[in-house]
Amino acid sequence: MTYRPTSTARLTLAGTAAAALAVSAVLLPGAGAATAAPASPAHQAKAAAALAARLGNRAAGSYYDAASRRLVVNITDPSAAQQVRDTGAVPRVVRYSTAQLHTVIADLAKQARIAGTAWVIDPRQDKVVVTADPTVTGAKRARLGAAVKALGDRAALRHTASPFKLLVAGGDAIWGSSVRCSLGFNVTVDGAPYFLTAGHCGNASSTWSDSGGGAEIGQTVDSRFPGTDYALVQYDDSSSAPASEVDLYDGSTQEITGAADAYVGESVERSGSTSGLHGGSVTGLDATVNYEEGSVSGLIDTDVCAEAGDSGGALFDGSSAIGLTSGGSGDCTSGGETFFQPVTAALSAEGATIP
Structure with a gap:
């Protein structure tokens, strides 16, 4: 056989004072706004990845929140919040961009590859x-x-x-x-x-x-x-x-x-x-x-x-x-x-x- x-x-x-806050802010849709049913997590993740490429240093990673069934997209510039919402995701203002955190990884690779x-x-x-x-x-x-x-x-x-x-x-x-x-x-x-x-x-x-x-x-x-x-x-x-x-x-x-x-x-x-x-x-x-x-x-x-x-x-x-x-x-x-x-x-x- x-x-x-x-x-x-x-x-x-x-950049911005808001982005420098120690506690990050999640910019939720306005109260009473009509909210469309969320797309599949995979679809949201794909859209977020494409958006991150456009935002460059203003993007700071993303993650899926199972409770809300929404992808949360980290940004360092609050003015990018609407672009995130347009993808169906929730914007969250944080301090460090993905590029900045990659410099941390580069430092660790040089100093602490143990x-x-x-x-x-x-x-x-x-x-x-x-x-x-x-x-x-x-x-x-x-x-x-x-x-x-x-x-x-x-x-x-x-x-x-x-x-x-x-x-x-x-x-x-x-x-x-x-x-x-x-x-x-x-x-x-x-x-x-x-x-x-x-x-x-x-x-x-x-x-x-x-x-x-x-x-x-x-x-x-x-x-x-x-x-x-x-x-x-x-x-x-x-x-x-x-x-x-x-x-x-x-x-x-x-x-x-x-x-x-x-x-x-x-x-x-x-x-x-x-x-x-x-x-x-x-x-x-x-x-x-x-x-x-x-x-x-x-x-x-x-x-x-x-x-x-x-x-x-x-x-x-x-x-x-x-x-x-x-x-x-x-x-x-x-x-x-x-x-x-x-x-x-x-x-x-x-x-x-x-x-």
């Missing part, structure tokens, strides 16, 4: 949140603390109880020469079948099978880690038509019909053979994690839990592919933080599409 793998996320490898740390812009707080795991001690902890303190209220430091790590361990998805990894999403390149997984998986093996000691089903043709974290594997059987779906671990699957960019506040799910199906939300974008094995940037930060054995698999929102599991901290008993490689970036780099 022809092997027809599915994208089951079997995760086994693991294994066991991570940082991400948090649009809800309008600052860069820096996290240190328990391995950051002594002189390294003092160095990190000094670097964050020098950034003033543009950054905040917090600590996590467990180390940041690539989620490397057992499971039952795809097997390399010395590791077991996770198939993320099936894709096509020039009509031929491939799949995406984590780059640290691709670095570990050039060939893959669907069982321990089984026959080869594919070969790694490109692998990117550190820096980013994705790999492209080509199926040996060029005539195969792998299903594009994710295992929901209740006997059913979710069809995957395309890919989408994540947005802060988005509700997402992660499917994995180690810990099953778990959900949560996107808490940040363009995150940097300094693993012991190397630094990765441009990641999606979430509060979705994951465990050893969950690397490489699928983060999704309904029928949209969102990310590939990279690593994180914590577990699915006590909770945790997990980072994902954006699927759209991997697809673009490889010239691939979701079937």
Whole structure:
């Protein structure tokens, strides 16, 4: 029988005075004004991204507020409020623009690129949140603390109880020469079948099978880690038509019909053979994690839990592919933080599409 793998996320490898206010202001529509039903969160996020490009330094990120079912768009110039409302979003005046917070990230990259740390812009707080795991001690902890303190209220430091790590361990998805990894999403390149997984998986093996000691089903043709974290594997059987779906671990699957960019506040799910199906939300974008094995940037930060054995698999929102599991901290008993490689970036780099 022809092997027809599915994208089951079997995760086994693991200016203005107003703008200067300390308390930001949300500029709500006037009382009694007619309010149209909000568009879908994804539509609002897409419109906000286009608006941010037009606003330039006056834009300061955005996030979806589930209670109001509206996207909140941060701005540093109150005169841009109506442009935000015109997209169906809610404007919020904050102190720091995205460009200003990116200078914070650049400073951290120069002064505090220490294994066991991570940082991400948090649009809800309008600052860069820096996290240190328990391995950051002594002189390294003092160095990190000094670097964050020098950034003033543009950054905040917090600590996590467990180390940041690539989620490397057992499971039952795809097997390399010395590791077991996770198939993320099936894709096509020039009509031929491939799949995406984590780059640290691709670095570990050039060939893959669907069982321990089984026959080869594919070969790694490109692998990117550190820096980013994705790999492209080509199926040996060029005539195969792998299903594009994710295992929901209740006997059913979710069809995957395309890919989408994540947005802060988005509700997402992660499917994995180690810990099953778990959900949560996107808490940040363009995150940097300094693993012991190397630094990765441009990641999606979430509060979705994951465990050893969950690397490489699928983060999704309904029928949209969102990310590939990279690593994180914590577990699915006590909770945790997990980072994902954006699927759209991997697809673009490889010239691939979701079937």
